[in-house]
Amino acid sequence: MYKGFFSLILHAHLPYVHHPEYEEFLEERWLFEAITETYIPLLMAFERLDRDKIPFKLTMSLTPPLLEMLSNVSLQEKYIRHMEKLIELASKEIERTKNESPELHELAKYYKKEFEDILNAFIEVYKCNIIEGFKHYNSKGNLELITCSATHAFLPFYKDYPEMVDLQLKIGIKAFEKHIGKKPKGIWLAECAYYNDLDEYLAKNGLEFFFLDSHGFWYAETPPRFGVYRPVMTPNGVFVFARDPESSEQVWSAQIGYPGDFNYREFYKDIGFEREYDYIKPYIDRSGVRVNTGIKYYKITGRVGLDKKEYYDPKIAFETAKNHARDFVTKKIEQVKRLIDNFEGEPPIIVAPFDAELFGHWWYEGPKFIEYFFRELKNQDVISAITPLEFLEKIDKVQIVRPAPSTWGANGFNEVWLNGKNDWIYPHIHEATERFLKLSKKINYQNKLHKRALNQALRELILAQSSDWAFIMTTGTSVDYAVTRVKTHLNRCLEICKWLECDKIDVARLEYYESLDDIFKDLL
């Protein structure tokens, strides 16, 4: 009999980046890197667990922009070309490292095989659409899938536009239905951002559960009796789970977390930045800007400069991941035992949400860690992996709590998405939102052209609302791109609104915008 439960939640999200007018586009690499380093390695880990009959349970939010990109044929083709070039580079590296060192030579061979395996799985196993892979484990009961707001909008900033919040949720649900084939029961709120009474809109849209950071529970009006280790119900009848701070710290923290182990692969030393320009030029961005290729030969080594790093050894690194997984299981068992002593016999649930891209992209050995974690979990009987829905089926009574407005961003509130670097976007986004909402009540929906124009205005609007742009402006990498995206989408939205306001639709231009900003093509 298990004493407690553990729920791993992976939030998989990337902003919608698709530039059909370019053969290659730097920021489209974000998706390609995530497929190669996170999504397919995760699917491969699931496959190995399944093959070895290891029980595993986890939850993933696949956001609507991510689903739209993964199913986009043009991006799928671009991904294949990207991988072919990467494999070509790996082959060159095999030749080149022959004279450099046997360790590097082995690593080059390792990468070539990795990339070939991944491309092969992409084409042969998933038929170029890896959503199928996730759906497969969903139907087998291992993987609970949930949705997100349409474009990962930071909903508290639209609190005074309830119709906009509702639309973000509705489109998020529709997109999930289209790609996954059923209605989502749960939602990941972008940035875990919650405001008072948002639950009303979640309930109205048939969403049964969501997640908050720990202080969303701790600072609630009434303290939840079991802290963050049991779900509560909001006044509007939606279940909510809270993040376990201990698990987050053990895995996330840059200082004491597992990913900082010296044997793990160093993210910041990539041959894209190391090899001489003429040699690497065909494999970096066309503009000549150096980028990560994914071929990295060094380990973290220690607190030393990039020039003092030592060669990476995948075998040792994976062994380390196995030890960390074992340690994590031990810690979770201890935690459950500690909790249960205080809990009057009620079993606790430890909820551990992470950005999916932490595993694989940032922490290269992350998918292996997850695999080993489930293998280790099989060898004990104190704690069992569970999905939120399964846990809800086990309980008869739940406390009703009004959670506290909160986010999972730095400092726990809104400053990452609202500060001196990005606050300029909100007057424009709000204005565009108002203009759109006003038109949506006014236009004649029988007029097909007007309806089409309104839909494109909505596409532009929600693309601008994606929380990623404000985030990028704060963190400081790719700022120009984020600024351009926000300005472009808002300008297009306002332009289309103007057409509708004076009943003069520029059809050619509308068609052009439809071809460029093609998210939710057949949904709106």
Added chain:
Amino acid sequence: MKSENYDSMSLKELRKEAKKKEIKYYYRLKKSELIKILKKEAMKNLDKKDIKKIIDSNPPMSEIRKIAASLEIKITRKMKKIEMIRLIKEKIKSEEKTTQNSKTVSSQNSIKIEKEIQKIEHEKQESVPKIPELPETYNKDKLVCLPVNPHWIHIYWDFSDETIQKLKNFKKVKLRIHDVTYIIFDGKNAHKTFEVEINPLEVKKYYFNVPNARANYIAEIGYENGTKFVPILRSNLVETPPNSPGSSKEEIWIDLKSLRKEKQRTKGMLVEPLKKEKKIESSVSPEHYTNN
């Protein structure tokens, strides 16, 4: 004259040819542009002696026109063949005088080609639309509050032309923040009011430091008329998020089968909140924000 028939070549062949001739940026040129440049180049590379020979061999009118064009001789439709030949011969003579060696000529030519290409390039860049800036104002009266964290509120505003005219008449314009927690604000009943003087025509946003978390605030912009504050714009209501546990003493539980609700006196949390690396307690200091 070597008769390269550029018109019938494919784009690939033209590019190959252009590469051979060391024409810069050839890979970015359109087919028609490539043909134009290659033809010009071919003419320019003709030896002057060859030109003389061609002219003396009584060539067809079209050939003469091409040669004249390559030497940049202005010709009109009305010109007769003899006149053209005369102009060509004069041009050759004068060029032979001024430029003794042909290398200078060819380098001059290459400069011309480069200029031409630059022109094309320039036109191309012009045709790539730059992202237009977003409007500076929407000519609307608006005052909006957004919560930053338990102690900071972001406020932005926009004015109609009418309001701007009105504001210009008053020296002291002020931004006020009213604490309206648990009340319906009627303009006078705020628990507390804070204000700063602003220049609303130059600054369009502000970060306001407020004392209370878990509180409701409303902002106003107005002017001072004697000792009286006259509001012009009022904002939406903003809630500062809490940064400590709530004080309610009553737990409500629901039975998920019968949906019966039941009240219990709270025992507080059975597990203490973990202090998250001083995170939530400290609100971010104002230097993180810029006020203009």
